[in-house]
Amino acid sequence: MQKSIFYFLLMIMFSCSEKESEKKNLPVKEQTNPFYEKAFVLLDQDKQHSAFVYFDKARELFLKRNDSFGAGKSLVNMAIIQECLGDNFGSIETSLAASEFFEEKNPAHFSFLFSNYNNLGVASNNLKNYNDASNFYRKALSFTNDSIDKMMIDNNIAVIFHNQKKYSEAVEIYKKLVDSIGKENKFYPKMLLNYNRSKWFQNPEYNPVSNYHHVIKMSQSNGDNWTTDAAYSYLSVYYLDKNTDSSEYYARKMLRLAKRLKYPSDQLEALQNLIKLTNGKESLQYFDEYSKIQDSVISSQNEAKNQFALIRFESEKAKTENLRLQKEHAMQQYQVNQQKLMIWLMIVVFLMITVVTAFWIKRRRERMILQANNNLQEQHLNFSKKVHDVVANGLYEVISTIENQNEIPKEKILDKLELMYEKSRDLSYSNESETNFNKRISGLVHSFDNDETPIIIIGNEPGFWENIANDKKEDLFQIIRELLVNMRKHSAATQVILRFVQDHQFYEIFYSDNGIGLPENIIEKNGFTNIKSRLKEMYATMDIQNREIGMKISIRWQENSDA
Known part of the structure; x- marks a missing residue:
């Protein structure tokens, strides 16, 4: 069994299920992120993928609140979930990101720094980066004074020594652990199991079978199926070259128990031995x-x-x-x-x-x-x-x-x-009116001009009217008067502009106001009908721009130079 069962159980205990100890160390005011709490509920329901999503949402919420410590906590838990589900590279990346949010001189951050470095060590060990794993484990030790935390790290370091075939170093660490915890300690069977395995790898002449069976009895009495599973694995490996029947027997027992535990890694290990046997x-x-x-x-x-x-x-x-x-x-x-x-x-x-x-x-x-x-x-x-x-x-x-x-x-x-x-x-309509028609227009305009509605006249000069036929003058006079009457009745304007423009033979009169415009039904009534009739006789055109605010009218016609 490549990964010791004690090592595995400790990872489950202190990595995947560390929320209880975490909550004990947190002030109440820091436990107000609903996504963070929901993530732990999902972990309790073994919904690790969903928990990962909510830890990520919690991270975002912490960042919005400028809570870097909360963001770091979320990332640590996300990294642990990734390691538990086999994404070791992603776990290392997430743990390294988490480390940027912690202060190594702040005691309030120590428990999470410990978990983070421990997770880095676990993921590195899974990838067989043993030197990196060992460095991360030793770094984790500097952030804890808890005896169980230290025992876990010592065990993990011993696993690295065993994987590196440095069996003497592994045996030395396991011997100290077995002697220090005592037989009544619940971790004693696991420690004894790992100790005997490394000791047998150190000295192939050593027979660990009796101790393996002793561990099985203790673990079964304690209901510790994980340790029993590991003992079956070690017995099958021990007998592999010595007694194939015994090796096959324990491999079958390991396979049945691993299926019950729903632990595919041990199922694969047992099947691998059975294929050989x-x-x-x-x-x-x-x-x-x-x-x-x-x-x-x-x-x-x-x-x-x-x-x-x-x-x-x-x-x-x-x-x-x-x-x-x-x-x-x-x-x-x-x-x-x-x-x-x-x-x-x-x-x-x-x-x-x-x-x-x-x-x-x-x-x-x-x-x-x-x-x-x-x-x-x-x-x-x-x-x-x-x-x-x-x-x-x-x-x-x-x-x-x-x-x-x-x-x-x-x-x-x-x-x-x-x-x-x-x-x-x-x-x-004397000749004076005809020769001074601009004055007549001015008089007409002034009759409508007052302080509330000033009327500005531009271009009403004698020269403008000089070449316009008298009958057209009279029509234009009536048109302008009709426009001013309608302005006074309907527009509520506060400013009116009349502009007279001559461009060679083309004449144009511009009218504009800033009133409320004219309703469509007004445009179709007699006044505008008369205007259109007069313009038709003059062969003139009229363009009306009727808007919600203001109205613009342009009247344009052509006069012969000999008119």
């Missing part, structure tokens, strides 16, 4: 059974290695993804802060521009109002004179006709009144 069909049956168990063991170990590697890979992948998301979040937050800063700067600049513009507009409006009042007063004087000449004289003529003619036809009176109406209408 039997012939023909029986030997072939043992060989088939050996092959199946060996394949199962190798498959199980490979599966464990792959699972552990996949779990760690997914964990690191998730960690990398989390770091990437954190980086993206930080970048987004930085961009948001930059945008906020730019928005505030734009608001400040906008407010400054608004204040300056408002002041400039106010001064400009005051000048324009003063100028408009002066022009209006002058126009009133001129208009009063024309009204007197045209309307008053016309009325006087009608009155005189009625007074001087007793029987005047109704049609004649109506004709005279209609003629007076035409003259008064001509007065309203």
